[in-house]
Structure formats: structure tokens, C-alpha cells
Amino acid sequence: MSLPQARPLRSAATGALSGTLRVPGDKSISHRSLMFGAVAVGETVIHGLLEGEDVLNTAAAMRALGAQAERGADGVWRVRGAGLGGLAEPAGVLDMGNSGTAARLLIGLVASHPITTFFTGDASLVKRPMMRVITPLERMGASFVSRAGGRLPLAVVGTDQTVPFTYRLPVASAQVKSAVLLCGLNTAGVTTVIESEPTRDHTELMLRHFGATVTTERLEDGALAVSVTGQPELTGREIFVPADPSSAAFPLVAALLRPGSEVLLRDVGMNPRRTGLYDTLLEMGADIGFENRRNLAGEPVADLRVRGGELKGVVVPPDRAPSMIDEYPILAVAASFAQGTTVMLGLKELRVKESDRLAMVAEGLTRCGVRVEVGADDSLTVYGTGRPPQGGATVATAMDHRIAMSFLVMGMGTAEPVQVDDGAFIDTSFPGFTTVMNGLGARIGAA
């Protein structure tokens, strides 16, 4: 396991931003399109796949499991599936790099195949909790050997004799929900996941698109029961991947922070389980127009027109966390430019992402001269003064792409430039970030 060379970057204040762009494809949808294509019969054609490192690791893993997954000269990806139940035992260890989504979803998928699969990841991923998927998958019949506490590297001893299961999620996580549903896919009978807080539903939407029966039912206590009927005939499909709303968040907040800016972001995914950041920014007074709303192969999209302007502090309720889970670092940056205090509640899950995002955001903002508080209840309070923060610091990123991008956006408006110690991990989710941002008017370069 070798670490890429650290790539320190520096971002300096800009004038008004302008331009039109389409950020790269949605990461969640890209992973799933490769995985589901690999267990379908026939060819899956994917337009606009995110070619970030996380997704390229998934493509390599699907090839190691016996599917074909290749990029054509036209930029379109084609997957020829092995069929459900047809995944082959990989000869080597699957290295999922930096990606929790790839690791957890694939662990679920192989658990109901009669093969043994070894997984590992980079120095960030091997620290992240896997018991959350091991526990339900063991109940369904798979066996595991893992490091203490359920960390990678681990081996999944799968079986084609898994039993269906009803599982109530102990934590709001689309990755855990998906791991159980994907194990249920090759399990005879109906597997159900109950979630008290709705998390992103790309697995459910896309499994239906491939021909599976996936139903949802509202329970008496308000929770949602999601069920998949096992062993369907999955057929290869055509998929159009929307632009990733989690990536669009960076140019969007940058434009909001620079007075006089006007930026148009095309084809941005508007799945309601992903749009918490946009709701929050609108409450803060942001000028965001949603134009040309339409459907792209089962997922809603829109073009977002963003204009720079003043923001005010707000309280972000805990039940909004699942729909904006990856956007708190960039929201905290926006809050540091706002007039007034922003309180973000219910951020416990941020502690188990690529880094402890709650700690890293608080530390970085403090270094840049912003007053913040982390509550014992895993809340984050950012005291905005309505004036640009000082900046002038180097921020630690701890192998976390979203921390790196958030603080580079911050440097676009601070009094002094902001440096990040390593921008290399940006390639996991947003290849071309620096070029795209500089095309709008940013001044991001090697430190």
C-alpha cells in the first residue's frame, strides 16, 4: 500500500467568478452502476461515469470478480455482467483505496456469493468501522475474518445459502442499507432494511431500473421499510449519471462567497435525499435558481444558477444530516463568511468519514481565525462576523478530499491565502477540480 505523494495547494482571494460548467458524475451512482452492471446479464452502458480514483477502484474490483468493465474511446463505459450469483473468486486482494462506499457495498454483494474475497484500503479506509456491515451480514450467513474492531483488511467468506433478514439500521447510513440489500439480492426470499431517517436511495432506484423488485413501506412509527425480493433476473441497462451535487457544492459555495459572481452548474443531481445543503443555503439567504428541472434516467436533475451575495447564520437541525452528510465541511466554510452564528446539530457520523471531519473542520477554521465550538453532542457552532475570515494558515487534510476542497474554496475569499497540506486525494471524487475552479476565476496552485 503506497501513499501518493503529498500535493500541497494554495488558494488566494479572487474577484467575481463567472462561467458555466458540469462537475463530474455522481460518485454514489457511478459506484452502483458498475456493481449492478457486473451482476446483470448483458451489457450496461454508462454515460458520464465519474472517473475519480474511488470509482476506478470499483471498476478494477468488478473486473477482478469476473465482469468486464471498460471505457470506450468515446468516454462511455461498458460493463458486461457475470450475472447474479456469477461473481468469480478474485485471485488477489481487492484494494478499495480511500472509498467507504466501494468497500461496504461490495462486502454486501460478495457475501451472498460462494466465494472468499479479501478487502483492504488505504491508511484512511483501514481506520473506518466495518462492524456496521459485518453484524447484519453475519446474521444472513456470511463469515468474516477481520482486524480487531472489524477494520480492514478483512476477508468475506460468502455463501449462496444466505437467509433473508429484516434489519433495523442502528445508524443512518445508505452504505449499510445498501450492503444488506445487495446481500439480499442473491438471497432467496425478501430482505428488508428499516431506516428511521431516510438516507440516499440510489440503490433502490437503480436496482429497480435493472429489473429488481424493490418496495418501500411507511411503518407506524414513521420509519421506512425497504425490501428487495431476492434472485431477480437483472438485465443490462443504459445509465446517464447526473453531475454530483456533493461536488457541485464547491463551485456553488465559492460563487456565493464572491460578490458579483454568477455561475451556472449544469445537470446537477436533485434527488431529495441529497439536497439538504441547498435547503440550508437558501435559508441562509443564498441566491440559487433551479432551472430546467427534468429527469435523467430515473434521477431528477436541474441546472443551478448561483449569484454571489450575503449569507446569514442559521440552525441546521439534526434530521437534515443524512441529506447533506458530505456537505458539512463546505457548509462550515460558508458559515464562516456569514453574518451571525450557524449551529449544525447531529454530526456524529462525520467522525467516521475519510477523516474525523468534525475535528478537522474545527481545527482548520480555528487556524484561519474563525471562532468555532464543537459540542459534546457532536454539534458544530461557527461564529460568523459578516467579514471575510483572516486565512493565512496551512490546514491539515488527513487524506480527506472534502476537507481539502472546502479549505481551498475558503482561501478564495479570506484576507490572506489558505494552504492545504495535501490536495492529492481530491482525485478520489473530483478529478480536474483545480482546473475547473481556476476556469471560473479561482487562483489555486501548487504551494
Ligand SMILES: O=C(O)C1=C[C@@H](OP(=O)(O)O)[C@@H](O)[C@H](O)C1
Ligand atoms: O451510499 C453512498 O453512496 C454514500 C453514503 C454516505 O455514507 P454513509 O452511508 O456512511 O452515511 C456518504 O457519506 C458517502 O459519501 C456515500
Ligand SMILES: C=C(OP(=O)(O)O)C(=O)O
Ligand atoms: C464519505 C465519503 O465517501 P466514502 O464513504 O465512500 O469514502 C465522501 O465522499 O465524502
